[in-house]
Amino acid sequence: xVDEFQSIAALFRPLAxxxxxxxxxxxxxAVIPSRPGFDLVITKxxxxxxxHFLPTDPPGLVAQKLLRVNLSDLAAKAAEPYAYxxxxxxxxxxxxxxxxxxxxxxxxxxxxxxxxxxxxDTVSTPGPLTLSVTMLGWVPAGGMIKxxxxxxxxxxxxxxxxxxxxxxLAAARGELNHLDExxxxxxxERYRLPEPRVTMRDLLRRYATAAADxxxxxxxxxxHIGEASHLGLEIKLDEIPRxxxxxxxxxxxxxTSAALARLAxxxxxxxxxxxxxxxxxxxxxxxxAAFGLALTPIGRVTPSTGxxxxxxxxxxxxxxxGWTHP
Amino acid sequence: xVDEFQSIAALFRPLAxxxxxxxxxxxxxAVIPSRPGFDLVITKxxxxxxxHFLPTDPPGLVAQKLLRVNLSDLAAKAAEPYAYxxxxxxxxxxxxxxxxxxxxxxxxxxxxxxxxxxxxDTVSTPGPLTLSVTMLGWVPAGGMIKxxxxxxxxxxxxxxxxxxxxxxLAAARGELNHLDExxxxxxxERYRLPEPRVTMRDLLRRYATAAADxxxxxxxxxxHIGEASHLGLEIKLDEIPRxxxxxxxxxxxxxTSAALARLAxxxxxxxxxxxxxxxxxxxxxxxxAAFGLALTPIGRVTPSTGxxxxxxxxxxxxxxxGWTHP
Numbered sequence: 001x002v003d004e005f006q007s008i009a010a011l012f013r014p015l016a017x018x019x020x021x022x023x024x025x026x027x028x029x030a031v032i033p034s035r036p037g038f039d040l041v042i043t044k045x046x047x048x049x050x051x052h053f054l055p056t057d058p059p060g061l062v063a064q065k066l067l068r069v070n071l072s073d074l075a076a077k078a079a080e081p082y083a084y085x086x087x088x089x090x091x092x093x094x095x096x097x098x099x100x101x102x103x104x105x106x107x108x109x110x111x112x113x114x115x116x117x118x119x120x121d122t123v124s125t126p127g128p129l130t131l132s133v134t135m136l137g138w139v140p141a142g143g144m145i146k147x148x149x150x151x152x153x154x155x156x157x158x159x160x161x162x163x164x165x166x167x168x169l170a171a172a173r174g175e176l177n178h179l180d181e182x183x184x185x186x187x188x189e190r191y192r193l194p195e196p197r198v199t200m201r202d203l204l205r206r207y208a209t210a211a212a213d214x215x216x217x218x219x220x221x222x223x224h225i226g227e228a229s230h231l232g233l234e235i236k237l238d239e240i241p242r243x244x245x246x247x248x249x250x251x252x253x254x255x256t257s258a259a260l261a262r263l264a265x266x267x268x269x270x271x272x273x274x275x276x277x278x279x280x281x282x283x284x285x286x287x288x289a290a291f292g293l294a295l296t297p298i299g300r301v302t303p304s305t306g307x308x309x310x311x312x313x314x315x316x317x318x319x320x321x322g323w324t325h326p
Numbered sequence: 327x328v329d330e331f332q333s334i335a336a337l338f339r340p341l342a343x344x345x346x347x348x349x350x351x352x353x354x355x356a357v358i359p360s361r362p363g364f365d366l367v368i369t370k371x372x373x374x375x376x377x378h379f380l381p382t383d384p385p386g387l388v389a390q391k392l393l394r395v396n397l398s399d400l401a402a403k404a405a406e407p408y409a410y411x412x413x414x415x416x417x418x419x420x421x422x423x424x425x426x427x428x429x430x431x432x433x434x435x436x437x438x439x440x441x442x443x444x445x446x447d448t449v450s451t452p453g454p455l456t457l458s459v460t461m462l463g464w465v466p467a468g469g470m471i472k473x474x475x476x477x478x479x480x481x482x483x484x485x486x487x488x489x490x491x492x493x494x495l496a497a498a499r500g501e502l503n504h505l506d507e508x509x510x511x512x513x514x515e516r517y518r519l520p521e522p523r524v525t526m527r528d529l530l531r532r533y534a535t536a537a538a539d540x541x542x543x544x545x546x547x548x549x550h551i552g553e554a555s556h557l558g559l560e561i562k563l564d565e566i567p568r569x570x571x572x573x574x575x576x577x578x579x580x581x582t583s584a585a586l587a588r589l590a591x592x593x594x595x596x597x598x599x600x601x602x603x604x605x606x607x608x609x610x611x612x613x614x615a616a617f618g619l620a621l622t623p624i625g626r627v628t629p630s631t632g633x634x635x636x637x638x639x640x641x642x643x644x645x646x647x648g649w650t651h652p
Contacts, residue, residue: 023472026554028399028539029369029463031470036362043355044460046413046447073354087372087413087458121372127453132413134370134460137355144357146349213354228352 011103012086015110015117019083022118030085030118032136041079041137041144045069049091049128053192054172059098061192062129063105069215070135071113071196072270076213078145078204079137081113086120089130113198143205145274147228150210154275156225156233156299159197159288161243162218164190166266178252183245190243194270199291204274207284211274218264219318222273222299223307229275235299237311240264257311261318264309275301337429338412341436341443345409348444356411356444358462367405367463367470371395375417375454379518380498385424387518388455389431395541396461397439397522398596402539404471404530405463407439412446415456439524469531471600473554476536480601482551482559482625485523485614487569488544490516492592504578509571516569520596525617530600533610537600544590545644548599548625549633555601558628563637566590567622583637587644590635601627 016022021030032040047069049055053062067084074081086106090099110116115135168191170176171184196213204211210229212221219235226233237260242250246263253259276284281297288295302308309318335351342348347356358366373395375381379388393410400407412432416425436442441461494517496502497510505513522539530537536555538547545561552559563586568576572589579585602610607623614621628634635644 023474023554026550027403027473029367029403029405029470031403031465032366032368033467034360034362034364034366036360038360040358040360040366041355042358042411042445042460044411044413044446046415046449046458048415048449048451048453048456050452051450077353077355077357079355085368085370085460087370089372089374089456119368120370121458123372123374124377125374125453125456126376127374127451127456130374130415130451130453130456132372132447132458134368134411139357141359144355147353148349224352228349 011099012117015103015106019116019118022116025119035138037141038138039141039144041074041077041139042134043070043073044132044134045073046132048130057192059101060105063102064109064193066131066133067106067109067115068194068196069270070133071198072194072213072215074135074137075197075200076211076272077139078143078201079139080201081115081198082136082138083116083118084136085118085134087132088122089125090122091125091127091129094129145204145208145211147210147212147225150225150229150231150275150301151277152231152301152303153278154209154301155278155281155297156222156235156273156275156301157295157297158214158218158241158273159200159271159293159295161246162240162269162271163246163263163266164243165194165268165270166263167246167249169268176249179248183248186245191268194268196270197272199293200272203284203287207276207280208274209277211272214269214271214273215267217267218269218273219307219309225273225275226305226307230305232302232305232308233299234302234308234310237261237264237309237316239296239298241294241296257316260311261316337425338443341429341432345442345444348442351445361464363467364464365467365470367400367403367465368460369396369399370458370460371399372458374456383518385427386431389428390435390519392457392459393432393435393441394520394522395596396459397524398520398539398541400461400463401523401526402537402598403465404469404527405465406527407441407524408462408464409442409444410462411444411460413458414448415451416448417451417453417455420455471530471534471537473536473538473551476551476555476557476601476627477603478557478627478629479604480535480627481604481607481623482548482561482599482601482627483621483623484540484544484567484599485526485597485619485621486567487572488566488595488597489572489589489592490569491520491594491596492589493572493575495594502575505574509574512571517594520594522596523598525619526598529610529613533602533606534600535603537598540595540597540599541593543593544595544599545633545635551599551601552631552633556631558630558632558634559625560628560634560636561625563587563590563635563642565622565624567620583642586637587642
């Protein structure tokens with residue numbers, strides 16, 4: 001208990017400075033005044049060492065990833081990042097310097113994304129480092145972009161490049177050794193430190209009918225938009241955008257369709273998949289380009305339910321997050 | 327991923343029924359409309375198997391305890407329970423029936439305390455079951471009872487009985503075998519299933535200048551009120567209220583002062599310690615008695631900082647959550 005309080009004071013209190021809501025982390029709870037005209041958007045994601053990040057990942061990067069996977073949810077909802085609550089279960093092996101490095105990672109991304117720490121809990125565990133963040137953001141009342149808002153005929157688009165997260169995990173594990181070192185380093189970095197698409201906020205508010213973040217894999221997350229909207233989706237594998245690094249990997253694959261399905265089924269991309277009415281698509285793509293982000297049409301919303309995936313016009317059967325040829 | 331979605335659907339979606347904010351747990355986030363005139367009170371507590379509960383504790387009771395330790399924070403802040411977010415890291419050994427029993431425990435206490443599940447995350451872990459809840463409650467704007475509001479001369483009071491939690495842990499571990507089985511069962515139950523003092527809400531709003539929940543031990547948590555208020559405290563060990571079961575244990579202890587210090591230093595009581603101006607104390611005690619709760623004066627707030635603990639008028643030195651004779 002004494003240790004917990006000293007640890008909170010030394011490590012985390014500086015992260016709550018300037019946030020009166022946090023009461024210096026000295027109370028049982030934080031208190032957030034109502035903000036009339038705005039809705040509070042809340043998401044909560046957990047990460048476990050050895051499951052969601054590698055035991056060898058630097059503590060500061062783990063902290064940044066913890067914030068960023070939650071920021072990615074807010075980004076897809078067009079919410080303005082506001083604050084977060086943190087629960088950490090420390091293993092004994094996490095000594096003071098590692099904890100300090102972890103807190104430094106939080107500080108870095110708090111400053112970058114405009115977040116403040118409002119509270120939480122630190123406990124000890126005989127198991128692996130286990131983390132959860134509850135993150136809060138603001139949207140104008142009624143303005144959250146949901147998964148359920150897609151309309152039949154809307155175009156399906158995705159930001160950035162797909163598959164870097166999954167390839168990055170493989171690279172970080174020392175696989176993919178046939179690729180250049182610079183390519184492997186780029187991919188591993190994309191896995192360790194995703195870039196939440198917070199810059200898409202205004203664009204989504206203006207153009208999107210539905211959106212989701214790509215954390216479980218493009219096909220799965222796009223599929224959730226279809227399910228929530230009670231509509232179907234057609235996705236063209238050959239249109240899926242990929243980074244130069246993913247392109248280098250793809251060149252070495254004999255079965256391009258299967259390789260693209262793998263990219264579209266692997267997780268940890270933290271891009272945004274969204275639906276936009278056809279008449280607005282060009283304007284949305286231009287708006288994204290204006291801040292240097294690719295926004296790529298990859299399919300469309302169909303009246304009948306279900307996910308139809310094609311490669312060069314031919315249907316490819318996809319099941320359970322994986323894929324099979326028909 | 328597919329497993330996660332099926333598990334969420336089967337286990338947790340029923341817990342979010344009737345809560346439009348939760349969007350059927352099918353979106354990236356929940357969305358909470360502003361409630362003008364009210365502040366949102368948010369607390370987050372984590373529990374780890376083998377640290378905060380015993381591996382042999384029934385899953386349903388673990389779920390209830392998880393909600394109740396958070397409800398206890400809301401109770402001490404005079405906040406009306408509203409909703410929660412849940413993160414669960416399941417070990418492999420937690421099979422479907424255990425998970426279902428866990429969800430049933432959540433359902434039970436949701437109904438009892440008026441809570442709804444709004445979101446969260448379920449992941450797997452190679453370690454012990456690790457849980458966190460982020461709980462939300464409402465208070466009228468500016469009405470949260472903080473730790474920092476105590477005034478010099480205020481009376482320090484505590485609800486219920488102190489020490490049952492710590493003795494209950496010992497009993498649950500099979501210690502305290504010199505006590506009657508009914509006494510041990512009562513204590514173990516108090517440890518496994520604390521009773522958050524949500525009924526104190528109106529009383530605290532009307533009378534209390536400061537309050538905290540007793541989770542780390544009475545002396546530590548009362549001490550936090552003193553620190554946050556920049557004042558001191560005098561606590562009379564001999565006045566500390568105890569249950570009949572704790573009384574039975576106390577009778578067998580040769581050093582009453584040391585035994586009372588142990589009760590006042592052990593955690594998991596989930597009572598409320600608060601400060602009330604002297605002129606209001608009688609009315610507050612009567613108000614508590616009206617709903618069957620004991621509220622007992624145990625000391626007072628002093629102008630000079632620091633914690634002064636006495637037994638029958640003599641000072642007892644207390645350090646680091648423990649105690650020593652002077």
